[in-house]
Amino acid sequence: MRILLVSLFYEHDFGGAELVARRARSLLLDAGWEVDVLCLAGGKPHGEKGIHRLRVPWWRRPGEQWFKRSIIFLPGPGMDAYLLAEARGKVEPFSYDGVFCVDFNAVTLAVDLAQPGGPPVALWLQENLPRRLDRLNIKSIAGPLISKLLAMREPLWQFSMARCHSVAAVSRFTRGQGAAFAGENRYTTLHPPLDDALLKASPVPARRDGPARLLFLGRLSPEKGVDLLLDAWPQLRDKATLTLAGLDGPLADEARATARDDERVHLLPSVPPEEVPALVSEHEIVCVPSRVEESLCRTALEGRLMERHVVASERGAIPEVLEGYPLACTIQPDASDLASRLLETIAGRRDLTTKERKAEVEIRRMFSPDDFAKRVASLLGR
Structure with missing residues (x-):
């Protein structure tokens, strides 16, 4: 052919x-x-x-x-x-x-x-x-x-x-x-x-020591909702750390300013796809506060495949990607709702049960x- x-x-x-x-x-x-x-x-x-x-x-x-x-x-x-x-x-x-x-x-x-x-x-x-x-x-x-x-x-x-x-x-x-x-x-x-990195990556239990570790992975832009996360951060900072991975986009300066003023906010450059599973595994909660109707949302999928909590906007195909996932929480693209649901997720952090983990075979089959x-x-x- x-x-x-x-x-x-x-x-x-x-x-x-x-x-x-x-x-x-x-x-x-x-x-x-x-x-x-x-x-x-x-x-x-x-x-x-x-x-x-x-x-x-x-x-x-x-x-x-x-x-x-x-x-x-x-x-x-x-x-x-x-x-x-x-x-x-x-x-x-x-x-x-x-x-x-x-x-x-x-x-x-x-x-x-x-x-x-x-x-x-x-x-x-x-x-x-x-x-x-x-x-x-x-x-x-x-x-x-x-x-x-x-x-x-x-x-x-x-x-x-x-x-x-x-x-x-x-x-x-x-x-x-x-x-x-x-x-x-x-x-x-x-x-x-799925790419080879995700196919070969095996989910590991999340560390529970210290503050909850939040991850935002993507372009620092309004359409991805990173400003909502920065607005919600003052309500979260006593209970969590925040990693922003992907230092490009119109809101990069705001992200840098937040990191300068708060040692609990960490900035990383854009991460190659083969390094994403390890980065997700280092965190407990993946944040996807997107304002746009995502056609798929790779970040939400990566969080699910690595068996992490995913707090994501109910936009586009995101609910489809997270359908039936016990560690998912969907929100409206609003800073107040995001902060509230993140606090609930932080308080209720857990791993998948054995039964829930077996059920996740289906999502891997869909993207096989x-x-x-x-x-x-x-x-x-x-």
């Missing part, structure tokens, strides 16, 4: 979607497939073969966050035509058995490249629809205009999704949103497979990499 995997930010480290794309390719290669990648240039090459990089206009590249957001929130026919011409100069679509698009930002590029008469296209949806700045809690003077432009783009996105042979989503929540957006009910769910290649082949009609 020879396929083209399309992921614009494949070589960038913007978030979980790129990790999922790289994990998907690794599993398909392990299954004996030949997998080329079509992505944007300018990332960090990993020494892989078969990577076809599309050059990006200079005005899209003054900074990494501008680069990402300009691609996501400022698409248009000019960029569509530019990327399609670049792609046609890099790959021959008819030489592939299928096109696996794991990036909604590239769905129009993928179907235009493959059709008409080319290989089938399968879309793996990793984000929520419809796309709006306000739904992501991103503030911008140009926000209303950008949202209007995104709304004008929706018919093209819907048409592109309809041209796909199949569409799968990373969660039931995202599948439902995608189906409602495109007006179709043929979509399925394909959970992202077993049969991943078979499921992707099915999406491509092979």
Whole structure:
């Protein structure tokens, strides 16, 4: 099986979607497939073969966050035509058995490249629809205009999704949103497979000595709700310590100021995926106060897999990830509710019982990499 995997930010480290794309390719290669990648240039090459990089206009590249957001929130026919011409100069679509698009930002590029008469296209949806700045809690003077432009783009996105042979989503929540957006009910769910670090990690009992150890893992931004955690902190500091891992984002200065004034707040740089299980194991409570409707929420899943308490917003697919988990507590994205529920969790800290631990086999099965290649082949009609 020879396929083209399309992921614009494949070589960038913007978030979980790129990790999922790289994990998907690794599993398909392990299954004996030949997998080329079509992505944007300018990332960090990993020494892989078969990577076809599309050059990006200079005005899209003054900074990494501008680069990402300009691609996501400022698409248009000019960029569509530019990327399609670049792609046609890099790959021959008819030489592939299928096109696996794991990036909604590239769905129009993928179907235009493959059709008409080319290989089938399968879309793996990793984000929520419809796309709006306000739904992501991103503030911008140009926000209303950008949202209007995104709304004008929706018919093209819907048409592109309809041209796909199949569409799968990373969660039931995202599948439902995608189906409602495109007006179709043929979509399925394909959970992202666990990476090797999580597969090999064995949960260990949490230490109970001293203050409770809280962990926030992610970008320091309003959409991730780290400001809610900082606002709640004065009510918690006598009973806990707090680690903030991921020193990037618009609220990084606020986090640094809090850490300077309070020795119980610890700052860490962004943590590589292979080090996350050990970091989670060092803590007792994973905090996920997200304001946005998460399409999956990797951090909540990591906390569950390592058998830690998880206090998380009831947003998007987070309740789905934590469904049936005895050590989960869902909140509204509000500092007062967050503080109250964290205090309750601190007071009631415990480990899973033997019976509860056995039941957790099901969540690992849901995200198992077993049969991943078979499921992707099915999406491509092979």
